Amino acid sequence: MTSLDTPLGKAADRQDERLATPQGIGDAVRAAVRRTRDGDLGMLPVVAGIVVIWTIFQSLNxxxxxxxxxxxxxxxxxxxxxxxxxxxxxxxxxxxxxxxxxxxxxxxxxxxxxxxxxxxxxxxxxxxxxxxxxxxxxxxxxxxxxxxxxxxxxxxxxxxxxxxxxxxxxxxxxxxxxxxxxxxxxxxxxxFVPEALAYVFAVAAAGGFLAVGWVRARSRRRAGLSSASMPWLGLQAGLLAAALLFTVYYLNRTRGVxxxxxxxxxxxxxxxxxxxxxxxxxxxxxxxxxxxxxxxxxxxxxxxxxxxxxxxxxxxxxxxxxxxxxxxxxxxxxxxxxxxxxxxxxxxxxxxxxxxxxxxxxxxxxxxxxxxxxxxxxxxxxxxxxxxxxxxxxxxxxxxxxxxxxxxxxxxxxxx
CATH class of the missing domain: 1.10.3470 (ABC transporter involved in vitamin B12 uptake, BtuC)
Known part of the structure; x- marks a missing residue:
């Protein structure tokens, strides 16, 4: 019996794909495409806008x-x-x-x-x-x-x-x-935040994200619901840590955070x-x-x-x-x-x-x-x-x- 199964069969929220929690990259991509198609754009437009604005201004100056x-x-x-x-x-x-x-x-x-x-x-x-x-x-x-x-x-x-x-x-x-x-x-x-402390904050933020995700996933499994797998949570936390650490490093090249x-x-x-x-x-x-x-x-x-x-x-x-x-x-x-x-x-x-x-x-x-x-x-x-x-x-x-x-x-x- 998999983590998505219950004694009665499928996890309760798997009966409606809109309610299911993505377990990995494939699930996350399919869920994102489905939400976008259905009009649930989330933060996608503003993130895309920031990328465009930054690209234009960087090319000009x-x-x-x-x-x-x-x-x-x-x-x-x-x-x-x-x-x-x-x-x-x-x-x-x-x-x-x-x-x-x-x-x-x-x-x-x-x-x-x-x-x-x-x-x-x-x-x-x-x-x-x-x-x-x-x-x-x-x-x-x-x-x-x-x-x-x-x-x-x-x-x-x-x-x-x-x-x-x-x-x-x-x-x-x-x-x-x-x-x-x-x-x-x-x-x-x-x-400004001391350089070493800024790195500690970045790692702590990623660790907190992983811990919260793990607790939530465990609670959902106990309730018979679908939950994110640990490899998927670890990948997300790793990407977050990399982004935060790079941001801290880049800002610390001058004055800092x-x-x-x-x-x-x-x-x-x-x-x-x-x-x-x-x-x-x-x-x-x-x-x-x-x-x-x-x-x-x-x-x-x-x-x-x-x-x-x-x-x-x-x-x-x-x-x-x-x-x-x-x-x-x-x-x-x-x-x-x-x-x-x-x-x-x-x-x-x-x-x-x-x-x-x-x-x-x-x-x-x-x-x-x-x-x-x-x-x-x-x-x-x-x-x-x-x-x-x-x-x-x-x-x-x-x-x-x-x-x-x-x-x-x-x-x-x-x-x-």
Missing amino acids: QTFLSSTNLVNLAFEMVPLGVIALGVVCVLLVGQIDLSVGSVSGVSAAATAVVMVKHEQPMALAIAVAIGSGCAIGWLYGQILNRFGVPSFVVTLGGLLAFLGTQLWLLRDQNAINLPYDSPLVKFAQVW PWMFMLFVTLVLMVHYVLKKTKFGRSLYAVGGNAEAARRAGINVRAVYTSAFVMCSALAATGGVLAAARLAAANQSTGTADVNLNAIAAAVIGGTSLFGGRGTAFAALLGVLVIQSISSGLTLLNLDSSYRFIITGLVLLVAVALDSAARRSRQAHGRG
């Missing part, structure tokens, strides 16, 4: 993929990426938050005011900023649930109100500079775990897929909406703190301009559906990588920001069009 530029890219993508991570959470429940830029600006201003004007400890300033973000998200949830005001209108009002709050906090001066010797500024500008980027990756992994491995995460997907069906299944839809907005605003506030630290200042333009649109665009470009119920935490990482790669490449080519807006808009349009087409294909093939 040989310094684009240099270690120095990639380290700068790792720094610059973090504040916007953290904000986009919050946008992913609220898009999953089929809602929208148009005020993430203003919330990040208020948080940056609050951090500077508490640290510099009131001379309070850095930890207190950060706690006030992120706590304010949580309060804003809770307020959005209450307005949506109690009064039925659409999230588009609620957050549009928040965009204006919190922009005004930011200007009020900075009313005495246009900008407040953060101390250059503060740990917050050093963390965002000059602190920024600690701020490590924080972003950690937040992505934490949100990914919450979304995929917890009851709360499954509730987010359920509500985004069909709120009425989720309610009938016993899910507290109102609480899920509120929690999603709290997560979104808290991460937006965190992004604002990091943006202020990166610039060593909070000014009246922090969080304004295109921050709102770029954060939403990053989430959508990364694969989060505007229709709700589909997307992952990695959408924020990949989406912001696309946007910042475009910005970095155009800067190296000495082209002005008009081209960046045009190209980013076109990429966003393609991403939404693919999402719409894939959604129709999934419905036609019974994938929902």
